Amino acid sequence: IQKSPIADFRMRSVDYESAPAEEKARLLKRPVLKFDEMMAKVRPIIDEVRRRGDKALIDLAATLDRAQLSETVIRSPFDIDSLPIDKNVKDAIDQAYANIKQFHAAQITNETLIVETMPGVVCSRFARPIARVGLYVPGGTAVLPSTALMLGVPAQVAGCQQILLASPPRPDGTISPEVMYVAHLVGASAVLKAGGAQAIAALAYGTESVPKVDKIFGPGNQWVTAAKMLVQNDTDALVSIDMPAGPSEVLVIADDTARPTFVAADLLSQAEHGVDSQVVLVAVNFSHNQLQQIEDEIEKQARALPRAEIVRESIGKSLIIQVSTIEEAFEFSNSYAPEHLILHLKDAKRRVDLVQNAGSVFVGPYSPESCGDYASGTNHTLPTNGYARQYSGVNTLSFQKHITSQEISKEGLDKLGPVVIRLAECEGLEAHANAVRVRLKAT
Numbered sequence: 270i271q272k273s274p275i276a277d278f279r280m281r282s283v284d285y286e287s288a289p290a291e292e293k294a295r296l297l298k299r300p301v302l303k304f305d306e307m308m309a310k311v312r313p314i315i316d317e318v319r320r321r322g323d324k325a326l327i328d329l330a331a332t333l334d335r336a337q338l339s340e341t342v343i344r345s346p347f348d349i350d351s352l353p354i355d356k357n358v359k360d361a362i363d364q365a366y367a368n369i370k371q372f373h374a375a376q377i378t379n380e381t382l383i384v385e386t387m388p389g390v391v392c393s394r395f396a397r398p399i400a401r402v403g404l405y406v407p408g409g410t411a412v413l414p415s416t417a418l419m420l421g422v423p424a425q426v427a428g429c430q431q432i433l434l435a436s437p438p439r440p441d442g443t444i445s446p447e448v449m450y451v452a453h454l455v456g457a458s459a460v461l462k463a464g465g466a467q468a469i470a471a472l473a474y475g476t477e478s479v480p481k482v483d484k485i486f487g488p489g490n491q492w493v494t495a496a497k498m499l500v501q502n503d504t505d506a507l508v509s510i511d512m513p514a515g516p517s518e519v520l521v522i523a524d525d526t527a528r529p530t531f532v533a534a535d536l537l538s539q540a541e542h543g544v545d546s547q548v549v550l551v552a553v554n555f556s557h558n559q560l561q562q563i564e565d566e567i568e569k570q571a572r573a574l575p576r577a578e579i580v581r582e583s584i585g586k587s588l589i590i591q592v593s594t595i596e597e598a599f600e601f602s603n604s605y606a607p608e609h610l611i612l613h614l615k616d617a618k619r620r621v622d623l624v625q626n627a628g629s630v631f632v633g634p635y636s637p638e639s640c641g642d643y644a645s646g647t648n649h650t651l652p653t654n655g656y657a658r659q660y661s662g663v664n665t666l667s668f669q670k671h672i673t674s675q676e677i678s679k680e681g682l683d684k685l686g687p688v689v690i691r692l693a694e695c696e697g698l699e700a701h702a703n704a705v706r707v708r709l710k711a712t
């Protein structure tokens with residue numbers, strides 16, 4: 270590749286301390302997603318699937334995925350032995366599966382919580398799996414068995430009875446063998462050959478061949494995201510979703526101990542996702558020379574990437590925030606609430622205490638985000654767009670619900686009853702008060 274005299278892959282650099290307040294607020298913003306427009310486009314697709322069921326899925330696969338389908342669903346058991354999978358890829362999937370399973374199985378909360386709040390008043394809480402879950406595995410521009418693992422493994426260890434995977438079919442009407450292999454590993458009951466809004470509609474409402482699910486998980490493009498948001502607001506569907514999703518993002522906090530090659534590689538690994546990807550470097554007390562080294566390294570590594578065109582665009586919209594102190598760096602990062610946070614800091618482990626908002630944290634020079642994306646054990650389906658302030662990433666608890674119960678003895682009600690009667694009377698709810706009174710009066 271010919272090197273141009275002007276740097277091509279340049280991030281915008283901002284001195285945080287001297288930036289005016291409005292500029293500081295703007296730095297936290299992501300590109301606006303035009304959901305109103307998307308909702309209007311997605312609604313007719315959802316309506317068509319509700320009206321015409323499997324026939325709509327077959328027609329939409331032909332027009333949107335250029336795939337000819339003879340069937341919409343592949344049911345288990347899947348024919349695994351005939352799948353054309355490279356042995357090394359299969360071994361890598363097996364190792365990733367084992368690590369993700371180990372970490373997610375450890376999160377299960379099967380123990381019942383029991384608390385006696387007053388003598389004779391026993392409150393408890395127990396977990397049950399969500400029975401039927403639908404997992405969307407994107408497949409428009411890339412094959413993503415890693416997403417099938419990240420959604421399928423927690424569903425499996427949580428004990429969901431019916432795991433339905435959905436992914437866009439390939440032009441020959443098949444699903445990628447790697448995704449089929451993961452479907453087998455996680456014990457999926459069926460794989461739906463559909464992508465986009467039509468897949469989400471089929472999962473939410475069901476069709477002749479697709480069983481309806483209770484909760485839909487998974488990332489996807491704007492068609493998928495808009496459809497998830499629409500169905501979760503429809504009481505006919507009675508379905509929930511994992512979280513709102515947006516373009517992926519990373520924030521790296523680096524000090525003068527950081528290695529420019531590592532920092533540049535981490536920023537680029539996110540920038541190659543798509544032109545909307547968010548890449549932010551928070552540079553703590555960097556000299557001009559240190560900053561230059563990182564910029565040169567980004568330029569050098571980016572030029573060698575096959576997805577250089579995507580990277581050029583995403584890096585062009587990305588930011589370097591220069592700050593003077595670690596505290597200032599974390600103040601910015603916690604306000605931004607990144608999906609991925611990488612700490613290239615001296616004593617990085619000690620600094621984790623300063624993290625308030627982030628989807629997943631990568632600590633120290635040998636913890637690239639790629640490891641969490643694929644195989645270390647943590648989940649890669651994480652809150653974007655600042656939602657890390659209030660959402661957790663997908664985890665085993667996302668596939669369970671917690672039910673509370675109480676058992677009150679006669680003696681317990683003698684003590685608690687007058688409190689409840691007083692509060693019910695205060696709210697004017699006589700029948701509530703009465704349900705206690707009749708028991709207190711009973712002999």
Ligand code: NAD
Pocket residue numbers: 333334406407408409410411413416437463464465466467488489490492493516517542543649650651
């Ligand atoms: P996708 O599976 O999300 O979407 C493909 C589907 O979109 C097609 O099957 C088609 O039905 C629908 N579609 C496309 N153009 C359409 C049109 N004009 N009209 C109607 N429907 C249309 O695959 P993708 O497009 O490759 O997007 C994958 C997304 O998932 C990317 O944005 C990627 O960044 C994201 N992703 C995120 C994570 C994460 O954990 N955050 C992981 C993997 C992928």
